[in-house]
Amino acid sequence: MRATYVLKRLLQIIPTxxxxxxxxxxxxxxxxxxxxxxxLGDRATPEIIxxxxxxxxxxxPIPVQFLLFAERLLHGDLGESSSLKxxxxxxxxxxxxxxxxxTVYAAVLGVILAVPLAxxxxxxRNTWVDSLIRGIFQVGLSLxxxxxxxxxxxxxxxxxxxxxxxxxxxxLGGHLYHLFLPAxxxxxxxxxxxxxxxxxxxxxxxxxxxxxxxxxxGLKSAVVMSRHVLRNAMxxxxxxxxxxxxxxxxxxxxxESVFAIPGxxxxxxxxxxxRDYPVIQxxxxxxxxxxxLVFLVTDLVHARLDPRVEHA
Amino acid sequence: MTTxxxxxxxxxxxxxxxxxxxxxALGLVLLVPFVLAALAPRLLAPYSxxxxxxxAILQAPSAKHPFGTDNFGRDVLSRxxxxxxxxxxxxxxxxxxPFVFGSLLGALTGxxxxxxxxxxxxxxxxVVVFPFLVLVIAIVAVLGPGLTNMYIAVSAVGxxxxxxxxxxxxxxxxxxxxxxxxxxxxxxxxxxxLRHILPNAITPAIVYLMTDMSLGILLGASLGYLGLGAQxxxxxxxxxxxDGKNFMVTAWWISGFPGLALTLAGVTFSLIGDxxxxxxxxxx
Numbered sequence: 001m002r003a004t005y006v007l008k009r010l011l012q013i014i015p016t017x018x019x020x021x022x023x024x025x026x027x028x029x030x031x032x033x034x035x036x037x038x039x040l041g042d043r044a045t046p047e048i049i050x051x052x053x054x055x056x057x058x059x060x061p062i063p064v065q066f067l068l069f070a071e072r073l074l075h076g077d078l079g080e081s082s083s084l085k086x087x088x089x090x091x092x093x094x095x096x097x098x099x100x101x102x103t104v105y106a107a108v109l110g111v112i113l114a115v116p117l118a119x120x121x122x123x124x125r126n127t128w129v130d131s132l133i134r135g136i137f138q139v140g141l142s143l144x145x146x147x148x149x150x151x152x153x154x155x156x157x158x159x160x161x162x163x164x165x166x167x168x169x170x171x172l173g174g175h176l177y178h179l180f181l182p183a184x185x186x187x188x189x190x191x192x193x194x195x196x197x198x199x200x201x202x203x204x205x206x207x208x209x210x211x212x213x214x215x216x217x218g219l220k221s222a223v224v225m226s227r228h229v230l231r232n233a234m235x236x237x238x239x240x241x242x243x244x245x246x247x248x249x250x251x252x253x254x255x256e257s258v259f260a261i262p263g264x265x266x267x268x269x270x271x272x273x274x275r276d277y278p279v280i281q282x283x284x285x286x287x288x289x290x291x292x293l294v295f296l297v298t299d300l301v302h303a304r305l306d307p308r309v310e311h312a
Numbered sequence: 313m314t315t316x317x318x319x320x321x322x323x324x325x326x327x328x329x330x331x332x333x334x335x336x337a338l339g340l341v342l343l344v345p346f347v348l349a350a351l352a353p354r355l356l357a358p359y360s361x362x363x364x365x366x367x368a369i370l371q372a373p374s375a376k377h378p379f380g381t382d383n384f385g386r387d388v389l390s391r392x393x394x395x396x397x398x399x400x401x402x403x404x405x406x407x408x409x410p411f412v413f414g415s416l417l418g419a420l421t422g423x424x425x426x427x428x429x430x431x432x433x434x435x436x437x438x439v440v441v442f443p444f445l446v447l448v449i450a451i452v453a454v455l456g457p458g459l460t461n462m463y464i465a466v467s468a469v470g471x472x473x474x475x476x477x478x479x480x481x482x483x484x485x486x487x488x489x490x491x492x493x494x495x496x497x498x499x500x501x502x503x504x505x506l507r508h509i510l511p512n513a514i515t516p517a518i519v520y521l522m523t524d525m526s527l528g529i530l531l532g533a534s535l536g537y538l539g540l541g542a543q544x545x546x547x548x549x550x551x552x553x554x555d556g557k558n559f560m561v562t563a564w565w566i567s568g569f570p571g572l573a574l575t576l577a578g579v580t581f582s583l584i585g586d587x588x589x590x591x592x593x594x595x596x
Contacts, residue, residue, distance in 0.1 A: 019438045030454045142578025144530050146537045147553055147571040154560040250445025254534055258557075268446070269538055272453040284450045288442045295441070 009299055013292055018070075020288045025069050028281050029062075040082060078285070079278035083271070088282035091267060096286070098168055099256070099263035102179050102186070103248050107241060109187030110194060115233060117191075118198035119225075122206060133195070140192035145251045149185045149258040156181060166260035182255045189251055194240050201236040205229050235305045242298025246291055336587020342580040349396035357390035361547040370563045380565035382555060388565055391547040392573050398548045399529050399577060402459070402541075406528035407521055409467040414474025415517050421475075422482030422513075423505045429479070436472045444469060448531070449540060457540045462532065473524070474517050481513035515592050522585030526578040533574050549574045 036053045037044060044052075053059050060068070072079070078088035121133040157165035169178030205211060206229060214224045253265035260266070264283055271279035349356055359365075365385030373380040379388035421429040439447070451465035485491055486509065494508045495501075533550030535541030542548035544555065549570040556566025 016438065016441060019434075020441060023438065023442075027450060027454055030451070138582065139575065139579055142526060142530070142575050142582060144533050144537075144550070144553075144571070144574055144578075146534055146550070147567075147574065150553065150557055150560060150567065150571075154564075158561050246440070246443035246446075249443040253445060253449065254538065257538060268449065272449065272457075272540065277454070280450055280453050284442065284446060287446045291443055292441045 005303060006300065009296060013296055016292050017289065020285060020292070021070055021073060022066070024281055024285045024288070025066050027284065028277050031277070073285075078282035081271075081276055081279045083274040083276045083279075088278050091279065092264060092282060092286055095262060095264045095267050098261060099249075099252055099265055101175055102182055102256070102261065102263060103245075103252050105176070105179055105183035106186035106190060106248060106252075109183050110190030111237060111241070113187060114191035114194040114198055115230075115237060118195050118202055119229070119233065121195070121199045122202040125203060134199070137192040137195045140188060143189075143192075145185060145189050145254045146258055148188065149182065149255050152181045152185055153258065168262055179261070182259045182261060185255050185258075186248060186251045190241075190244065190248060193244055193247065194237065197240055198233060198236055202229060202233050205232045231305075235302065238298060238301050238305065242294055242302075245294040245298075249287055249291065333587045333590045335583050336591060339580050339583030339585075339587055342576065343584065346396055346400060346577060346580065349393045350400040351397075353394045353397050357387075357393040359387035359390040361386065361391045361394035362545045370559070370566075372563070373565055379569045380563065382552075382563075382566045383559065388552075388569050391552055392549070392569050395547040395549045395552060395570060395573065398459075398542055398546060399532065399574070402462075402532035402548075403525040403529045403577075403581070405459075405463045406466045406470065406532060407524045409463070410470035410524070411474050411517065411521050413467070414471035415478045415514060417471065418475040418478030418480075418517075419482050419505060419510050419513065422479035423486060423501070423509070425483075432475065436475055439469055439472050442469075445531070445534070449535070449538075452535065452540050457535075457543065459532075459542050462535055462541050466528070466531065470524070473520060477516045477520055478510075478513055481516060482509055485509045485513050519585055519589045519592060522581050522588055526581035526585070529574065529577050529581070 036049050036058050040049060040052055058065065076089055078092070080087055081091060084091065117133050117137075121130045124130050153165055156162050163181050164178050167178050169175050211224060211228050214228055215221070219227075249265075252263065253268055255261070256263045256265035257269050264286065267279065268283045270276075271283070353361075363386065365381070365387075368377070368381050368385040370383055371377055371381040371385075377387050377389065379392060381387055382391075417432060421432045442450075447469050448462070448465045451468060452461050455461035455464060482505075491504060491509055494504045499508075532541050533548070533553070536548045536550030537554045539554070542551050544551055552570035553567040553574075556563065556568075556570075559566050
């Protein structure tokens with residue numbers, strides 16, 4: 001991978017960040033009334049509102065307000081939570097690792113589910129095995145995440161008591177155990193998204209000339225599978241994972257609410273009901289930055305796996 | 313990021329009469345009860361969807377209440393039937409504006425190109441950096457919970473997919489012989505775009521519309537579940553699942569049946585989408 005490609009891709013992220021800041025800045029300006037009273041909540045007196053307006057620069061013209069907002073952001077200041085009275089950045093630092101753990105865990109489970117089944121469906125294409133796998137995941141696509149989460153929670157958590165019904169647990173083992181059901185919920189959803197595209201990608205490779213050639217020169221089918229087919233399946237998986245990271249984060253917001261997991265997704269929902277606009281604003285920004293970083297990493301990994309990308 | 317819209321370039325062909333695909337047929341058959349329930353819930357539902365009946369609380373499914381009753385004694389079957397209207401409305405209203413606006417904008421910028429195309433392209437790139445659900449939730453949070461604000465939020469975000477699809481098609485169709493012929497004949501650019509190119513370029517967007525409707529129902533139900541969409545006592549399926557979540561072990565039917573309705577509606581729309589995609593795909 002050439003350094004210029006990496007550099008070019010890194011530079012592209014700067015205008016994205018600026019634009020994200022503009023959108024998040026404008027978001028709170030959509031509020032009816034003025035942001036100061038919204039940020040302070042219902043109990044604020046007119047004097048406090050006036051003071052906060054001056055402190056936040058809300059008495060200045062909009063472009064100046066934006067520059068002040070951007071300056072604070074660049075210093076890592078995301079404002080203060082109006083309900084919890086702590087810096088938003090600290091809340092994010094505490095809770096983001098939980099959500100990251102959950103989404104990575106879910107992605108791993110999703111890939112473990114989707115890749116072998118997609119290979120199986122492609123190899124046995126147009127048989128009942130293929131139909132069954134595709135049928136299950138077709139229904140899986142239509143199952144609401146919160147509904148699957150509730151079913152797992154009831155059956156495997158409450159009735160059979162195989163898994164805890166919420167929380168985050170202690171230590172790596174505790175996290176893996178406590179987050180298994182939420183991660184499985186999300187992973188199943190992700191697998192349903194991945195499966196169809198992955199199956200057709202593998203089918204395409206299976207019928208490609210170089211695979212025919214590998215077979216005809218007498219390579220064992222297991223070798224052809226691992227060296228040629230799976231390598232290409234991996235490229236598709238990485239791309240698909242990257243493209244669907246937004247869906248994964250959206251799913252995490254819902255799953256965390258159902259399973260009472262102390263991550264940023266649950267924080268977001270709590271913030272909405274607490275009308276905690278600094279937290280909503282900060283989290284929206286963090287999520288967008290996270291997604292654009294994942295897009296960046298996906299592109300770089302993709303370029304590493306598939307040398308044609310750089311020249312496209 | 314780079315997202316390439318699937319394009320189906322090629323000469324528009326005369327559509328021969330072909331047998332309806334089994335997926336499309338199944339989807340359309342499954343759609344019938346949903347349409348009936350949405351059009352005439354009062355005729356089909358045995359009870360009121362919102363009236364409390366404290367003499368019949370948490371009753372298991374029986375001949376009198378086929379889907380059981382909830383913790384207020386409301387008939388779950390009647391609520392699921394009345395909920396159909398709300399959720400079908402969600403399916404239509406979360407997709408209609410994005411479809412119309414996104415497709416027209418895509419046709420326009422794809423046809424005109426130049427700076428208009430570049431500007432809209434940048435805006436579209438930006439919207440997809442935000443996780444869809446997070447941006448919708450954030451907008452709903454600012455505007456306030458409820459269905460109308462949810463439609464506004466989804467519309468602000470959802471047009472991008474249609475813009476991409478139609479723009480890609482129009483760019484491809486612009487170069488075809490029939491489009492150039494229409495121009496050579498002296499037709500105005502507006503006419504060439506609306507009468508000649510758009511009818512051919514809109515197909516993928518129509519196919520996507522069906523998939524998007526099933527996503528719209530899921531989104532609406534998710535927001536309803538979280539308390540940000542339809543507000544109780546509105547019989548919306550997501551809201552109903554949330555209502556029953558504390559009774560999952562003792563009275564599974566309260567959230568079980570609305571959940572089933574949601575899944576079935578999702579499957580129905582995606583079957584129709586898949587069937588349409590098969591039926592409308594140009595044969596190479």
